[in-house]
Amino acid sequence: MRYILGCSLSYNILSDTTFIFNLEVAKLKSVEILTESLVLTPNLKRDLYTTPDHQNRYLAVNVPTGQFALEYNAEVDLTVHRADPATINETPIGQLPLDILPFLLPSRFVSSDRLTPFALAEFGALPKGYGRVNQICNWIHEHIAYQPGSSDGETTAHESLLKRAGVCRDFAHLGAAFCRALGIPARFVSCYAHGLVPSDFHAVFEAYLDGRWWLFDATRQADLDGLVRIGVGRDAAEIAFSTPFGNMQPVNQQVRIQRADGQGSPMPRTVDAISTEIPAPQSGAA
Amino acid sequence: MRYILGCSLSYNILSDTTFIFNLEVAKLKSVEILTESLVLTPNLKRDLYTTPDHQNRYLAVNVPTGQFALEYNAEVDLTVHRADPATINETPIGQLPLDILPFLLPSRFVSSDRLTPFALAEFGALPKGYGRVNQICNWIHEHIAYQPGSSDGETTAHESLLKRAGVCRDFAHLGAAFCRALGIPARFVSCYAHGLVPSDFHAVFEAYLDGRWWLFDATRQADLDGLVRIGVGRDAAEIAFSTPFGNMQPVNQQVRIQRADGQGSPMPRTVDAISTEIPAPQSGAA
Amino acid sequence: MRYILGCSLSYNILSDTTFIFNLEVAKLKSVEILTESLVLTPNLKRDLYTTPDHQNRYLAVNVPTGQFALEYNAEVDLTVHRADPATINETPIGQLPLDILPFLLPSRFVSSDRLTPFALAEFGALPKGYGRVNQICNWIHEHIAYQPGSSDGETTAHESLLKRAGVCRDFAHLGAAFCRALGIPARFVSCYAHGLVPSDFHAVFEAYLDGRWWLFDATRQADLDGLVRIGVGRDAAEIAFSTPFGNMQPVNQQVRIQRADGQGSPMPRTVDAISTEIPAPQSGAA
Amino acid sequence: MRYILGCSLSYNILSDTTFIFNLEVAKLKSVEILTESLVLTPNLKRDLYTTPDHQNRYLAVNVPTGQFALEYNAEVDLTVHRADPATINETPIGQLPLDILPFLLPSRFVSSDRLTPFALAEFGALPKGYGRVNQICNWIHEHIAYQPGSSDGETTAHESLLKRAGVCRDFAHLGAAFCRALGIPARFVSCYAHGLVPSDFHAVFEAYLDGRWWLFDATRQADLDGLVRIGVGRDAAEIAFSTPFGNMQPVNQQVRIQRADGQGSPMPRTVDAISTEIPAPQSGAA
Structure with missing residues (x-):
């Protein structure tokens, strides 16, 4: 597209x-x-x-x-890679490529070490695979209010859980934190997001399952097959769209994305699992 | 050596x-x-x-x-690179190689964003350069007690500051955090450390000054020119000597380093600035 | 008894x-x-x-x-006062005796201000009254593991929620915190607790409903009508059984309670609402 | 006056x-x-x-x-009680009236338990007495920036220390926390404060020394002998000037105090120790 x-x-x-x-x-x-x-x-x-x-x-x-x-x-x-979610399993930790290790570890805003008991209690017993990560997204969508202004640049995943509120950044941090706490590699993704209203920079996360990184959006606000990646990292600290060192004031910010054929989103959101890794990756860190 | x-x-x-x-x-x-x-x-x-x-x-x-x-x-x-500390300046942020960016950002245990006001108040007005980082080490050495058992695997730099106690890991996190808060790239280093008593895995930090990474040890417990690097990373999360996934108990751990010529540390500790980057690096991420 | x-x-x-x-x-x-x-x-x-x-x-x-x-x-x-839980309503804040105010406010370990979004999301829509506080206890009993050693003297209610584990002290703090966050006065109670195995000092909480303080034990480990009160306060800080100032080591601690007639707990646990305020109090702070 | x-x-x-x-x-x-x-x-x-x-x-x-x-x-x-600071000693814990106990314990915003290592390291070795508490105020005045908007209603003493900024509420919390951490009873005081510019509700703290509560203002913004007490409590939670339960917006707030004789503050600030307990109290909780 x-x-x-x-x-x-x-x-x-x-x-x-x-x-x-x-x-x-x-x-x-x-x-x-x-x-x-x-x-x-x-x-x-x-x-x-x-x-x-x-x-x-x-x-x-x-x-x-x-x-x-x-x-x-x-x-x-x-071009995206699509698959049936039911066919996607988790990769046992002992079989993970080692270059994926950083995405199993806690990072500044993805405080997975502090969320391990919570993740195990809520999601530890669920059947492993794509469906478990999807359940994590459902849980976040149900328990965390999408509320602009409810967080700031220092908000961590465990704080968002207590506040029961956040924005896309926080939803992605929390989703990634629950995954890492369960031994599922997860990383933070910034992107241009088709279908997001109002348009803005968007943040989602990817989980590494069955040898590939798959996209997840716990906010349910954008089309999974309409996310054009800007950056990928441990968390928002690494891939802020703008990191200023100095004294300045933002004046204006406008972000846009539309289909080149002028169409909107006529079709319902995809239920496929979506990856931007094509073809099958040789290693996890593509 | x-x-x-x-x-x-x-x-x-x-x-x-x-x-x-x-x-x-x-x-x-x-x-x-x-x-x-x-x-x-x-x-x-x-x-x-x-x-x-x-x-x-x-x-x-x-x-x-x-x-x-x-x-x-x-x-x-x-083989180490030595220099006179007085000749080493800070590199302005606008001149930093971009591959060094991650070491300016907060990470899980190097909570530099939360320590920015503290760092600015204590060290913001000091003359820039190697000496400022050395002053940071002096401050830590003076204000933080080296106290085995005072921290655990979830302890962050700002918590060590409140507790006024820590081990080598915490000293390195706090030193790196103060540096990053001041706009000086800093990273965490694990190593075999000659002169450390009792012998153990050691942690120090490196600050990026004048185009090169320089070693600093706020614990003052080892010889700066006797540190043999194991790993370098944002913080301890990335380069733990052992990251186990499963149910196990450590039974024994013994770490050793000695000079091949059988000598101890006959000479006083070096007052040179020490780097393990030889010769002059082309880029910051060597 | x-x-x-x-x-x-x-x-x-x-x-x-x-x-x-x-x-x-x-x-x-x-x-x-x-x-x-x-x-x-x-x-x-x-x-x-x-x-x-x-x-x-x-x-x-x-x-x-x-x-x-x-x-x-x-x-x-x-002697305890018993009532049918179904008959006990919440007291609107505007009708509370003013001497009860401290028990609506956050305290050191009952961090109700930080738990307000969580409490509103989980319990805000439940029918008001004794049943709502009982639901809070059920929720805690279901979500928090009773785990000796999982907390220490600085653990707050919101930390116990993240850790999903605690001891009687933490269960009481969390129950009181959820209540205060919902506008229900709640206080911390230390007691000798019949039925508690192994015997120890016990901690529960009381909620103020319909003009009287009622006992709740989210651990479900003791008989509500067998709790002999030692102290009542905002939280554990106020009524520690021992607050030492100096350098000492506890050597031994033994706590005991038994029925004077030598009987155990032959009958099933009461399902009555239990208060130790007899007769009907004139004011909330008895 | x-x-x-x-x-x-x-x-x-x-x-x-x-x-x-x-x-x-x-x-x-x-x-x-x-x-x-x-x-x-x-x-x-x-x-x-x-x-x-x-x-x-x-x-x-x-x-x-x-x-x-x-x-x-x-x-x-x-009418205030005045004394020469040099004559005022600390009261050993073993000689404190027991009704003062709550003011030795940590409370929601006076997190003295978390600040104990910091307090001992900075102030533990100072000569005991009024002068030590005064040194605490000097330290706070020197290290914490008075900065409206830098804190909110959930800010605790240890967070203010990390942020190196706060308002009168935070200065009083931090002063009280350092005192309690050292075994000196301290409480939070709200007041009308002559000399405060701009006029507003003010917060200071009192420390219990030599059998009496003495006023301290780490902000140095008001006349110690011109503080008319509104409330006293463990911390700001207990004596907020307004605690609303419901949905409302503050529209206007104006606070005023002037000398009845129309004079300003012609004289330099007092260097006396000031207490509002007259005459000598029989007990600490007056």
């Missing part, structure tokens, strides 16, 4: 600020980038870096005092 | 357990591994993985119920 | 220590103290204080270095 | 709300209330309660949907 997507950001820079952005579409086999443009105003020097493990594309810019704007536009063709 | 080092671990396995070990010496240009042996009893199948970014060597073993022992021995030749 | 009860405590005093004990039976209308003795060895000077609001009996003793033992014995006649 | 003081509060009531106010001047021997008026608009039924232990005056009002306003005015004559 083809998508036209992008974002427009502007800032009021109060003192020299270094920005590290992660908002360009990741270069994956499943995503053909047909056209792409990134405009900085003023047109400052760019420092680019693509991580060798996950193809996250970081952009660093040193911005002087004044106004600063960034506009990114792309047209992409997204 | 040549060292003979190693460890002996044994476990009582109560149910099938997958171990992920990280205890072999990292393969760095600064460390020539002259001889090396790793014996498992029973001699189970080994799954090996060396991370491409930091040369951490992970070993996974699936162990059945019963007794299990591991013995590692190596003789290595360590 | 008549009970013979008491406790024997001994300590190894390493430096001069001031103890504040709260282990004598509270002097309530519902409890006739037939005989009572308190022996200190050595026989040190006693400082006694009974709180005017709740009749908690505190005993302070300054103990020099050496051995110290305390033995308390009493025979009491306990 | 005579003061004219009062407050005006107004609310937009969105659903039936029960308010519990604690804003009338406490009836102490040291405070002669010359005139006093409390006007509610509309003039709803009042439920009044004065705590027998501390003379806190609570006012409960059930307010229907609509507008609600409260205006309180009083003229009072405040």
Whole structure:
């Protein structure tokens, strides 16, 4: 499926600020980038870096005092891998590729070590496989209120559980935390999300099952087969769309994605399991 | 300098357990591994993985119920890079290599976001450079009691600060947290440590200054130029010497390092700045 | 019902220590103290204080270095007030006696403010009254494992919820926290508990409903009509059976209660609502 | 000294709300209330309660949907007890009146148990007495930034220490926490504070030394001998000026105090130790 997507950001820079952005579409086999443009105003020097493990594309810019704007536009063709959820099993820890280890461990916002008793008590006895992770998403959807403003940049998964509220970032952290606590590798994914209303940067998580990373969205707010990946990491700390070092104020932020054929979401949401790893990966860290 | 080092671990396995070990010496240009042996009893199948970014060597073993022992021995030749601390400046964030970004961000145990006000208040006004990180180590050494048993595997840097106590792991987390809070990249390092009494796995941290990673040990318990690296990571979660998944009991743990020439530490501790990156690195993530 | 009860405590005093004990039976209308003795060895000077609001009996003793033992014995006649749970409603906040206010507020271990979203989501829609508090106890009994050693003296109610484990102290804190979060006054009660195996000091909570304090025990381990109150307070901080200031080691602790007629618990546990306030109180703080 | 003081509060009531106010001047021997008026608009039924232990005056009002306003005015004559700080010693725990015990224990926001290592390390070796508590205030004043908006109603003393910022409430909580951690009874005091700019409800703490409660203000923002007490309690939870149960919005809040003779604060701040207990108390809980 083809998508036209992008974002427009502007800032009021109060003192020299270094920005590290992660908002360009990741270069994956499943995503053909047909056209792409990134405009900085003023047109400052760019420092680019693509991580060798996950193809996250970081952009660093040193911005002087004044106004600063960034506009990114792309047209992409997204191919997803689909499967019947009932056929997807968990991979025993002893058979996991070792490069996946970081996604079993607790991280700053995915406090899986503190949530282990909770995860075991709620989900420990469920049949293993894709269905168990889906149950985790159902549980989160049922128990956590989607509530803008209910969390901030320091909110961890276990705090969201106590607050019973959060935004997409928190839903993804909590889903990933429950998975890791159960021995299922899980990672945080930022993306452009078709079907998300209102449009914004979105966060979901992926769980590693049967040799492949599968997408899950506990918020149930976007089309699983319409998520165009920006970055993947242990949690939100690693792949914030904008990490500023300096004194500045965000002025405007607009995020957009639409089907290139102009259609909306005429069909009901998919019930397939969706992965952006095509074809079958040789290793878990693609 | 040549060292003979190693460890002996044994476990009582109560149910099938997958171990992920990280205890072999990292393969760095600064460390020539002259001889090396790793014996498992029973001699189970080994799954090996060396991370491409930091040369951490992970070993996974699936162990059945019963007794299990591991013995590692190596003789290595360590070459360190030395410099005069007074000549080492901080690298402005806008000039940092982008592959170093993860070491500026908060992680599970290095809760630098929660320690930012504290770090700014205590160290924000100090002259920038190696000396500032050294002052951080002095502060920690003065304010935090080295107290075995005072922390556990869930203890974070900000909790150690409140408890005013910790072990090497906590000293390294707190040092790294203060650095990151000030915009200085910092990472956690596990090692065999000459001069440490009693001998054990040791943890220190490295700060990235003037284009290179420099070693710091806030515990002041080992020789900075006698640290043979095992692993490097965001924090202790990533490079635990043993991460078991299953039901088991540690029975015995013995860690050793001595100079190959049989000498002790006849000379006073070095006052040089020490790095294990030789020669000058092209990038920060060596 | 008549009970013979008491406790024997001994300590190894390493430096001069001031103890504040709260282990004598509270002097309530519902409890006739037939005989009572308190022996200190050595026989040190006693400082006694009974709180005017709740009749908690505190005993302070300054103990020099050496051995110290305390033995308390009493025979009491306990009369309880019984009612049909179905007839007991909640008291609207606007009609509560004002001296009950402290028991609506968060306290050190009853972190009701942090548990408000959780309480509202789980129990907010239940029919109000005794039954709702009973449902809270059922929920705790079902979701929290009774696990000696799983908590310590700093564990708060919201931490017990995350850990899914605790002891009687934690069950009472969590029950009280959910109640306060819902606007139901609740307080912490320490007691000698008939039916508790193994015998020990016990902790339960009371909720204020329909003008009276009613007993609840989320652990389901003791007879509600066999609880002889020692103290009542906001939480465990206020009525620890022993609060030592100094350097000492507990050596032995034995707690006992049996029916004066020598019978055990032949009858099934009561299903009545039980209060130790007799007759109907004039005010909430009896 | 005579003061004219009062407050005006107004609310937009969105659903039936029960308010519990604690804003009338406490009836102490040291405070002669010359005139006093409390006007509610509309003039709803009042439920009044004065705590027998501390003379806190609570006012409960059930307010229907609509507008609600409260205006309180009083003229009072405040007499304080003064002493030379150098003459005031600490009272050994073994000699404390037992009714003071609650003020040695941790409470919801005065997390003295978690701050014990910090307090011992920073203040444990200082000479005992008024001077030590004064040093605690100096330390707080130096290390914690007074920063409106930096805390909220759930902020505890140990969190303020990490954030290095707070408002009067947090300064008082932290001061009280350090004291209790050192075995010095301390309590939270709300008051009308002469000299505070801008005028608002103020919070300070009292420490129990040499048989009497002494005022301390770590914010250094008001005149110690110009504090007219409203309430005293374990912490802010107990004596909030307004505790609403229901759905409402504060609209306006104005607090005022001036000398009845129209003078400002012509003289420098007092360096005396100040207590509002006159004459010498018979017991600690006056």
